[in-house]
Amino acid sequence: MAAPLLKVQGVSKHFGGFTALSEVSLAITPGERFGLIGPNGSGKTTLINCISGSLRHDSGSIEFEGQEISGLPAYRRTRKGIARSFQIPRPFRSMSVLENLLVPYEYVVHLKQSDAEQQAMEILRRIGLAEKALAQSNQLSQVELRKLELARAMAAKPRLLISDEAMAGLSGSEVDEVLKILFSLNAEGITIIMIEHIMQAVMRFSQRVICLDAGKIICEGAPAAIVANPDVQRAYLGA
């Protein structure tokens, strides 16, 4: 079996008296399409924050490509190859759509501006934002903001891309659009972790799914098995 790209072992995170994550362990193989589901407040975004470095976990270890990354600040982890999109889009509002992508190009990939602009336009074409390249990012619609989040993560040329509820509130055809992009990214060899509530997207996309509830992993396996699992159904419908 190939060495895992990302290995999370026994990770816990507390906020004061509240336990957001409790002894979470998982391993993701290179090239995998991985789904992460769970009801609101189960700790999905906290887990992502601990992996990306936005938060420091309290105990346990996180290894990326065989290296312990627990002590690294988020920008170092991004430079190592972990990129993420944010659940609530956080564009760089004072910048145009194109400029938003120049930031990771300059700081992660270290390209000259002219090369960076070229490659950024390619990403925008691929994701369907090319006409809006020079528009102020604070004037985009919700869908476009979601796409910008993904585009900005793509610009960091990651080996692991974490998509945090990129499809929330999108219509059926928009979900298909985003799924197509994620599939094509995966075809290029990028490992993808998808956090979603839209079950049909998770089912179609993931090769393996983990379900979180109250900071603990309650189930792990193939999508069909997970969805049929009674613990998972109970977690979503409430005790």
Place this chain on the structure above:
Amino acid sequence: MVFSFDLLFEALLFGVLLGCFYAAVSIGLSVSFGLLDVPHVAHPAVMVLGSYFTYVLAGYGLDPIVAGVVLMPAFFVLGILIYRFYYETFEKRGSEAAVRGLAFFFGLAFIIEVGLILGFGVDQRTVHATYIGSSLSVGDYRLPYRMLVAFGVAMILTFSLTLYLSKTFTGRAIKAVAQDEPALRLMGANPVAIKQWAFGIATGVSALAGAMLIIVGPVEPAMDRVYIGRTFCVVVLAGLGSMTGTLAAGLILGIAESIVLMMTGASWAPAVAFGLLLVVLGIRPQGLFGR
């Protein structure tokens, strides 16, 4: 340096009284900044405003504490207006307005200070009451009555507010809005209305704090600057959002300042709060009981 345990003990006693006073003047900030996350650097300035209004009312013969209580409803309304304005102009617009919110309160503090200078001049103002000027003798030690009065009012204020926040429905809603605003919204409560109410209470409390300020000593318009240090030191040392921590933090600051006062005189004492604040920010920014 002659070191005497008597002096130290008296400094400790004075420090306890001073500390409770500092806790009381900081409790408004504990709510507005600690719980509501409003960058209210104008809090001490509003308090000093309360001191001056107390001075004016005392000029009509009102006892300072009574004056402070009388001012509370007016300051409650003032607080609501300030929060409303802050919310509409800055908080609603998101984080890029954070700089502007901070600059706004800085400007507000400055305007209050200069306004007071224009209205009252830069000289110090004091009030007179029967309990100001004399001391209680306890054994070999002398405790100024004005400090005891401030201590008493401070304790009442702190405990009432803490009880209010933990026992009443509105109080608990205020604490809830600090921790989990979306959950509160789901329960049907209006977070903005709650925050507004809380800020009003915090400002109303500042009126009484201002009255105590002028009881404890003379006031001048620039006093808000040193109190930025003292109040933020207490709130940060306590840990944002902790009411009981405010008392503990106040005591620590009061005793530290009192001891420094005893050892080096009045020139270094004002810097203690700022120094302690920097130490806390450097070593343990979440404070003693932070969330």
Place this chain on the structure above:
Amino acid sequence: MKYSLGAAAVVVIAFLTALSGVNEYFFYAAFVVLQFMVLATAWNILGGYAGYVNFGTAAFFAIGSYTAVVLFKWLGAPLAVQIAAAAAVSGLLGFGVGLLTLRLRGIFFAIATVAIIFIMETVMMNWRYVGGATGLQLLRPDVLQPFASYTRMLFFVMALLAVIAVSVARYVQISWIGRGLRAIRDSEEAAECSGVPTLKLKLFACTVSGALMGAAGAPMPMYLSFIEPASSFSLNYSVSALAMPMIGGTVHWLGPVLGALLLASIQQIVTVTISSEINVLVIGVLLVLFVVFAPDGVLGLFKKLWPRRS
């Protein structure tokens, strides 16, 4: 290229003006305006570009002044050395404060800068060597050729400092550093996740900002032939350094320059015609008005009235 020519032209014009027959009072006044220009520009590097508000400009400025005094008294150092040392010390102070608090939220950095003013002022008031609370009289050395008076020379030095400060700000603004700072200001978390080393960039901006403020403070003791804590640490420096960029515009290096010119002029008029207390009130009111109604400053208003294609 255009900028370099313009900057060189300004330096030459300043030099020629200093040698001309212009009324001596002009140099006294222009020195102050140029000084505020440096302070406002320096403030904006951290406050405008990165979004971290510094309330403690007075401290960095005053420490620059006191460093100059120490070097002058102890070593008889020439003005250039005084300025360099002042920049180094205030830059170090900026680095220290930044290291302590820039990891935390913006308001903690802001409060820490207030703490620095207090602590530094207290230290200076108790330090006999620099005059303590009562201050120190200073004897100006001989003026260097070709300047006719010391004030004229100081005017030219401050003009030079202003050009340097604006050039530094401009470089930061248009370089990749500037984009990183803007990303931090717009969304620090997203910036960090986009590979921006946020703490390092903030520290850089804070250090450079502090250094420039210190440099602005260094000529002050010679300008006044006197130094004392109360006026050196005056809150007016902190408020002005904040108000000028916020009123002029924080996005572009022109903003602080415009703000300084505007506000310094208003200050002169109001102080002379009404009073100095009202003058200080006017700054505060203008600051609040602009922050509320015209957050992009005068530059922003220009953009709205005369929009150009970007």
